[in-house]
Amino acid sequence: xxxxxxxxxxxxAIPTGPEVPxxxxxxxxxxxxxxxxxxVRGKRGLNHVHVGSLHAPDDEMAVHAAxxxxxxxxxxxSIWVVRAADITASSPDExxxxxxxxxxxxxxxxxxxxxxxxxxxx
Amino acid sequence: MSAPTxxxxxxxxxxxxxxxxxxxxDRRIEPRDWMPEGYRKTLVRQIAQHAHSEIIGMQPEGDWLxxxxxxxxxxILLAKVQDEAGHGMxxxxxxxxxxxxxxxxxxKLIESKQKYSSIFNYPTLTYADVxxxxxxxxxxxxxxxxxxxxxxxxxxxxxxxxxCKEESFHQRQGYELLMTMxxxxxxxxxxxxxxxxxxxxxxxxxxxxxxDDSPNSAQxxxxxxxxxxxxxLRQRYVDMSVPQAQFLGVTLPDPDLHFDEETGHWRFxxxxxxxxxxxxxxxxxxxxxxxxxxxxARDDNAWVTEAATAYAAKHAGAAVGSAA
Amino acid sequence: MPHEETVYDALDHAHGGEGHWAFGxxxxxxxxxxxxTVPDGxxxxxxGAYCLMLGDDALVLxxxxxxxxxxxPELEExxxxxxxxxxxxxxxxxxxxxAGSVGVLGRSxxxxxDSIPDEDALAYFRDADEFCNTGLVEAENGDFGQTVxxxxxxxxxRLAVFARLRESRDPVLAAIAAKGVNELAYHRDHxxxxxxxxxxxxAESHRRAQDGVDAVWPLLADVxxxxxxxxxxxxxxxxxxxxxxxxxxxxxxxxxxxxxxLRVPGWPADTPPRGRAGKHGxxxxxxxxxxxxxxxxxxxxxx
Numbered sequence: 001x002x003x004x005x006x007x008x009x010x011x012x013a014i015p016t017g018p019e020v021p022x023x024x025x026x027x028x029x030x031x032x033x034x035x036x037x038x039x040v041r042g043k044r045g046l047n048h049v050h051v052g053s054l055h056a057p058d059d060e061m062a063v064h065a066a067x068x069x070x071x072x073x074x075x076x077x078s079i080w081v082v083r084a085a086d087i088t089a090s091s092p093d094e095x096x097x098x099x100x101x102x103x104x105x106x107x108x109x110x111x112x113x114x115x116x117x118x119x120x121x122x
Numbered sequence: 123m124s125a126p127t128x129x130x131x132x133x134x135x136x137x138x139x140x141x142x143x144x145x146x147x148d149r150r151i152e153p154r155d156w157m158p159e160g161y162r163k164t165l166v167r168q169i170a171q172h173a174h175s176e177i178i179g180m181q182p183e184g185d186w187l188x189x190x191x192x193x194x195x196x197x198i199l200l201a202k203v204q205d206e207a208g209h210g211m212x213x214x215x216x217x218x219x220x221x222x223x224x225x226x227x228x229x230k231l232i233e234s235k236q237k238y239s240s241i242f243n244y245p246t247l248t249y250a251d252v253x254x255x256x257x258x259x260x261x262x263x264x265x266x267x268x269x270x271x272x273x274x275x276x277x278x279x280x281x282x283x284x285x286c287k288e289e290s291f292h293q294r295q296g297y298e299l300l301m302t303m304x305x306x307x308x309x310x311x312x313x314x315x316x317x318x319x320x321x322x323x324x325x326x327x328x329x330x331x332x333x334d335d336s337p338n339s340a341q342x343x344x345x346x347x348x349x350x351x352x353x354x355l356r357q358r359y360v361d362m363s364v365p366q367a368q369f370l371g372v373t374l375p376d377p378d379l380h381f382d383e384e385t386g387h388w389r390f391x392x393x394x395x396x397x398x399x400x401x402x403x404x405x406x407x408x409x410x411x412x413x414x415x416x417x418x419a420r421d422d423n424a425w426v427t428e429a430a431t432a433y434a435a436k437h438a439g440a441a442v443g444s445a446a
Numbered sequence: 447m448p449h450e451e452t453v454y455d456a457l458d459h460a461h462g463g464e465g466h467w468a469f470g471x472x473x474x475x476x477x478x479x480x481x482x483t484v485p486d487g488x489x490x491x492x493x494g495a496y497c498l499m500l501g502d503d504a505l506v507l508x509x510x511x512x513x514x515x516x517x518x519p520e521l522e523e524x525x526x527x528x529x530x531x532x533x534x535x536x537x538x539x540x541x542x543x544x545a546g547s548v549g550v551l552g553r554s555x556x557x558x559x560d561s562i563p564d565e566d567a568l569a570y571f572r573d574a575d576e577f578c579n580t581g582l583v584e585a586e587n588g589d590f591g592q593t594v595x596x597x598x599x600x601x602x603x604r605l606a607v608f609a610r611l612r613e614s615r616d617p618v619l620a621a622i623a624a625k626g627v628n629e630l631a632y633h634r635d636h637x638x639x640x641x642x643x644x645x646x647x648x649a650e651s652h653r654r655a656q657d658g659v660d661a662v663w664p665l666l667a668d669v670x671x672x673x674x675x676x677x678x679x680x681x682x683x684x685x686x687x688x689x690x691x692x693x694x695x696x697x698x699x700x701x702x703x704x705x706x707x708l709r710v711p712g713w714p715a716d717t718p719p720r721g722r723a724g725k726h727g728x729x730x731x732x733x734x735x736x737x738x739x740x741x742x743x744x745x746x747x748x749x
Binding site for chain 3: 177180181184187188189190191192193194195196197200201203204207208210211214249299302303306307309310415418419422423425426427428429430431432433436
Binding site: 010013053057089 | 171224239240259281282324427433
């Protein structure tokens, strides 16, 4: 028996057969809107948490789209949007210098310092 | 963008080892981690197909938005179709963390270089189809998707958590519509049975080919992208759906369906894949129409996208507000 | 991975689990606890007719906006339009239900069975000549530019009316208006943001936005003229006189259009009410055929 679908993705039954021929229109000249990352404070007392991203032409449209898409316009939550391109992140290759120090710089850990047993409240 | 490092192994074998160890420990791979190219490609393809399916999946039900038979049903359906747009966005977001670009993925969908689930090429003939899509199609999607919440790729798993929460409401609204119709007029009850007859087998086919005929599954299972086999999930789905059908008072169109006392499972008849293929290929026009609408949405509104970009360029630097 | 769910859990808990749903579909009772008695000295027939005017405007515009679903520019806009349509649909349901509750059902009950709720009897079983929406909302969408211009004009007028309606002597109308004001302010801002971007975007978008303005402007004539029903209800402290909002509407629209570098057409001369009097174009008949077709095939069915 041969089948020509896979079960990949959430709805399954994705055809694996040859492409359905369609006429390709000349690619429309289009400048894509930049990608924004969205952070939402779910309620007072919580941190803003990254919830996803969206495309928007500018900051103002981005924050409103974020409200529509990621909070479905619930009032009382705070939203941050930031252009993905403006985020500076540690590179995985820098992982050791950035994150490993706490592993080898034992002087940051209290147990490094030998304290005589009889010092109170330490 | 990455600085050279002195003390960290960068040869591929060591990176692969680290990747394998992360997968073996059932921990998540995150966007900036090293990953094998095959893993990245498989994920981009799978997430893109999933996103495309959500977006194309708006159309069969969307066809009833303007004609929904009560204002309450119209509001529910509109919210549901809107959720699907949101799901598509969450998923395109996840694909973009792997270096894909949403506009490019959309182009690939429109040029049929990437696929979407065939289930959405079936037409929605009556309003009962809206209910049955919620109950059976979304139900099958939930069975497929709940394990994806534990996908090894972090952004995909996180998108799926939110999607699954919303999908469970979709399934419930569908089932509730069907219950209302089943307690309605004879014409409404007939509509429901007819829709069940048309959607039952296609929903079983959503789980993909049988395990012994599913060559890609093994690698995806090993990578933790896929968590259960096609047949496992299909059986789970049948076991869940049969009692729901009984409660609803509809007959599932399978004369071989019976309860196996020994295993505690509902056994079902052979799936007629040829029938599936016939219906799907016979629905070429549906496919063409689905794609035509995506193309029109892109091309007819390109001037809007360009205008907003031009405005942003003119007014760059006008701050909106600072973070607080 | 419970920590990953925290933000969504917080959203859910803050809204009683309705956070799963798009705004506007939590079917709680927005009018819970509101006194539904018709105020002294108010003719229920007038009150019901007024509710139909405001309700039909919302229903017809929601239907027009829904036509954009699966056809909108970008997915973000798809979701935004859906939210706006859902808000308007919610307003329509409350207003039609209020009309029904004071006994204004027109000829709908000759066709709909008793099991069908008032809001649906009114939405699905009245003919075009019984609808009293204005011509502003029933006109075809046109392109995205004309759609956002129409949304800007319609939401500016409606926001100005609803803001005053919060003081209505009818407690139900006052409550519906209080809920609607926040929604409409959002619709107006959304539309204004787009008019700015299209007007001051590219040469093509400027031309299309101006065409949209020119197409929508004449429809204002039908919007700001009071009917006899409205005049009597204004005297009774229930309704808003459309003439009272004229200046605010003109100021807001002029400001937005000028900032969008668009030409503000001359204000159209007032005409006797058309849409409010049940006079409509073939556009409304076609819209209602789609909206009502299925429900009318099954007049005894509940959904």
